[in-house]
Amino acid sequence: MKKLILLILIACVGxxxxxxxxxxxMEKAFQLWGEQKPMEAANxxxxxxxxxxxxxxxxxxxxxxxxxxxxxxxxxEQLSKQLEKAKEFTDLAKAISPDNPELLVQEAMINxxxxxxxxxTYGMTLxxxxxxxxxxxxxLAPDNPRxxxxxxxxxxxxxxxxxxDIAPYCKDIERALELFANFNNDTPFYPSxxxxxxxxxxxxxxx
Numbered sequence: 001m002k003k004l005i006l007l008i009l010i011a012c013v014g015x016x017x018x019x020x021x022x023x024x025x026m027e028k029a030f031q032l033w034g035e036q037k038p039m040e041a042a043n044x045x046x047x048x049x050x051x052x053x054x055x056x057x058x059x060x061x062x063x064x065x066x067x068x069x070x071x072x073x074x075x076x077e078q079l080s081k082q083l084e085k086a087k088e089f090t091d092l093a094k095a096i097s098p099d100n101p102e103l104l105v106q107e108a109m110i111n112x113x114x115x116x117x118x119x120x121t122y123g124m125t126l127x128x129x130x131x132x133x134x135x136x137x138x139x140l141a142p143d144n145p146r147x148x149x150x151x152x153x154x155x156x157x158x159x160x161x162x163x164x165d166i167a168p169y170c171k172d173i174e175r176a177l178e179l180f181a182n183f184n185n186d187t188p189f190y191p192s193x194x195x196x197x198x199x200x201x202x203x204x205x206x207x
Contacts, residue, residue: 022052026189029061038065049089056100057189059093062086063106070113079117086110101141102191105150108133112154130154145183146194149176153201170205173198 025048033041042065049058066086073079087110094103111126111133134151141147152172159166180195 022048023188038069042066054096056093056097059089060103060106062089063093067109067113071116083110083113099140101137101144101147104133104137105146108150108154143179145176145179146191148172148179149194149198152176170202173202173205177202
C-alpha cells in the first residue's frame, strides 16, 4: 500500500513539473513574440509542440505565426516555406482536436495568405474552400467572436471584390465585438486575439 501511495505521489509530482515546464515554455514563447521576435517564438512553440503531442495549442501558434508573417512576403520560396509549415502544424493540431473552430479559422487564414499573394492563381481554388471552412466553424461555434469576426471580414473582402454592399457584415463585426466582451475559455493559452482588429474594421465601416 505504501509503495502504491509513493508511486501515485511521484506520478503527481511528475505531472505538475511537466505542466510547469509547459507553462513556462509557452510564456517565454509569447514573450519573444511580444519582443518582435516572431520566428524565434515560432521555433520555441514548435519545440513545445514536439514535446506536447496531445496538446493542439502550441501547434496552433506555430501555424498562426507562420501565417501572419506571410502576408506581404513577395518571395515565393519564403512564402511557400512558411505556409507549408503553417499547414503542417494546423493539420497536426486538427488530428489532436478535430472539429475545432479555432483551427478552421486558422486554415482559412492560410488560404487567405495564398490568395493575397496571388489572387489570380489561388483565388478560384481557395475562395470556395474558405467559404466552407467559415461556414463549418460558424456551425460548430456560433458564439465564438473570432469565428464571427473572421467570417465577416472574409465576406467583406468578397463583397468589395464584387462591388456589393458591406453593410450586412458590419453588423456581424458589431456582434463579434459584443461577444468578445464576454467570451472566456479557462484553458491556459487559449486564443484571445481579434478584438483590436475587429474594432479597426468596424471603424472603417463607419468612415
